Structures are given as structure tokens and as C-alpha cells.
Amino acid sequence: MHTLRLLARLILLALLAFAAPGAPASASPGETPPAATATLRIGGTGTLQGLVRMLFVAFRLRHPDVTLDQPRSLGSSGGIGAMLAGALDIAASSRALTQAERQAGADAILLGTTPFVFVTSHPTARASLTDADIVAIFTRQRTVWPDGMPIRLILRPEQDSDTAYLLDHFPGLGPGLDAVRRQQTIPIALTDQDNLDQAELRPGSFAGTSLVTVLSEHRRLTVLPLDGIDPSLDAMEHGAYTLTRPVYFVRGHTMPPATGAFLAFVASPDGARVLRRAGVSPAAAPP
Numbered sequence: 001m002h003t004l005r006l007l008a009r010l011i012l013l014a015l016l017a018f019a020a021p022g023a024p025a026s027a028s029p030g031e032t033p034p035a036a037t038a039t040l041r042i043g044g045t046g047t048l049q050g051l052v053r054m055l056f057v058a059f060r061l062r063h064p065d066v067t068l069d070q071p072r073s074l075g076s077s078g079g080i081g082a083m084l085a086g087a088l089d090i091a092a093s094s095r096a097l098t099q100a101e102r103q104a105g106a107d108a109i110l111l112g113t114t115p116f117v118f119v120t121s122h123p124t125a126r127a128s129l130t131d132a133d134i135v136a137i138f139t140r141q142r143t144v145w146p147d148g149m150p151i152r153l154i155l156r157p158e159q160d161s162d163t164a165y166l167l168d169h170f171p172g173l174g175p176g177l178d179a180v181r182r183q184q185t186i187p188i189a190l191t192d193q194d195n196l197d198q199a200e201l202r203p204g205s206f207a208g209t210s211l212v213t214v215l216s217e218h219r220r221l222t223v224l225p226l227d228g229i230d231p232s233l234d235a236m237e238h239g240a241y242t243l244t245r246p247v248y249f250v251r252g253h254t255m256p257p258a259t260g261a262f263l264a265f266v267a268s269p270d271g272a273r274v275l276r277r278a279g280v281s282p283a284a285a286p287p
Contacts, residue, residue, distance in 0.1 A: 040068050040258055042090045044074055045073065045079060046213070047209075050212070050218075052092055083252060089259045090262070092248070093249070111283060113281050114210045117224070121199055121205045135173050138166070155181070156188065196214070210279075
């Protein structure tokens with residue numbers, strides 16, 4: 001009898017403990033998990049891969065249980081398409097949305113602007129370039145640095161946004177660049193990371209890129225002055241350096257809690273400090 005009473009008491013205590021106030025409740029099927037246990041899926045342009053990691057490291061100091069799933073470079077269009085298909089929470093983009101993307105439900109958040117720059121692995125090639133020099137290098141009318149080192153040009157694909165940017169901002173470049181492509185002797189970097197990998201490895205390299213990619217990935221490259229102006233944030237913000245590119249995060253109309261928390265952090269003063277360290281001048285209005 002004593003044994004039965006003891007057993008009944010143990011069962012009662014177990015039931016009371018199970019029903020005690022404050023015990024964590026299990027999530028209902030289909031319930032969105034809290035931000036503290038979520039995974040952020042962010043991908044898109046390779047231009048912003050390093051920036052995404054920098055922002056997430058700072059964000060995770062406040063949300064240590066959130067994890068990041070960052071696929072390799074998908075390109076701006078690929079990232080936006082993946083976000084619209086539900087495969088990503090946020091797409092990183094180096095271009096504005098198309099009308100079709102907006103109609104499909106994409107919403108772009110302007111993070112800020114970053115200088116478009118020219119880089120080299122050649123440490124003595126610090127002399128300032130002019131617009132005419134840029135055109136001459138890309139069209140192979142100029143093929144050596146002042147000290148005689150060959151200039152090893154690296155191109156991006158014909159349909160890449162960096163190529164479109166060059167053609168828009170350097171009049172007369174198009175025909176000569178087309179002729180260089182037809183020679184098929186110049187390497188073409190398919191992604192932003194491939195572009196800078198080749199620029200680091202090839203002696204005397206020359207490539208176009210964005211300052212945010214160079215700084216956020218800690219690349220061992222020399223950023224070249226243009227018309228005597230260093231492409232710094234200060235020079236860009238004061239209008240002295242005029243080659244600039246906007247950068248965006250793209251979201252859908254509905255967001256998981258972790259996505260909203262991350263975007264709120266990006267718009268905060270702490271987020272703005274990360275953007276500046278990475279070479280992005282934050283947008284005047286918070287996203």
C-alpha cells in the first residue's frame with residue numbers, strides 16, 4: 001500500500017510540473033518560428049556578398065541564435081527571382097527593380113551608394129588615371145603600366161551590370177570593347193568574386209568593380225585614383241568622385257520576423273556604421 005501511495009504521489013507531481021505556468025509551449029504546425037531560432041536566407045549579386053556577412057555578424061550580436069544561409073553569387077536577377085519564388089528571404093541587388101519584378105511583388109530597399117572603382121595587383125601603378133586612360137586600357141590601345149609591366153585586363157560578361165555601367169559612363173568605349181571581346185584573348189570573370197580573385201592573382205591586373213566588394217572582402221588590391229581623386233566615401237559624398245552605384249536589398253510584401261529584425265538593424269545607426277566601414281554611403285532615408 002505504501003508503495004502505491006508513493007507511486008501515485010510521484011505521478012501527481014509529474015503532472016503538476018508538466019502543467020506549471022511558464023513551461024515552453026510547442027509550436028503549432030505551420031506557425032512561424034520566432035526570430036531567435038530562425039535562419040536568414042540572403043543571396044543575389046556577388047557585389048554585396050561580403051557586406052551581407054559583415055551586417056549579419058553585427059546583427060548576430062543581438063540575435064545570437066539566428067543563422068545565415070548565403071548561397072554563392074546568383075547575380076541580381078537570380079537573387080530577385082529566387083526571393084520571389086520563396087527560396088530567399090532577401091535578395092541583394094546592384095540594380096533597381098524592373099517593372100515586371102515590382103508587379104510580381106518585389107520591394108527594393110536602397111541601402112546607399114558605393115564608388116565604382118578600378119583596381120590592380122600592381123603596387124607601383126598608383127598614378128592617377130583619366131577617362132581617356134580607362135577607354136584606352138579596355139580597348140587595348142594602352143597595354144603597359146608606366147614602368148613597363150604589361151596591363152592584364154579582366155572583363156566581365158557582356159550582359160553583366162558592370163559592363164553596362166562602363167558603356168554608359170565612358171562614351172566611345174563600346175566599339176573598341178566589342179573588338180577586344182572578339183579576339184577572345186582576354187579572360188572574362190563570370191562573378192564578382194572571380195573578377196577579384198583573378199585581379200589578385202594576375203601580375204599587373206586591371207579590373208573594374210565596386211568599392212564595397214573590395215573593402216568588405218578585404219581584397220589585396222590597389223584602388224586607383226581617377227582624375228587625381230581617390231574614390232573614397234568622402235570624395236563621393238562631396239561630389240568630387242562621380243562614378244557611383246546604388247545597392248539594394250529586395251524583399252517581398254510579407255516577411256518572417258527574423259527578416260524584419262535584420263532589416264531594422266540595417267536601418268539603425270549601428271547598421272549605418274557597418275555600411276560605411278564596407279564602403280557604402282547609407283541612404284539618407286532609412287529603409
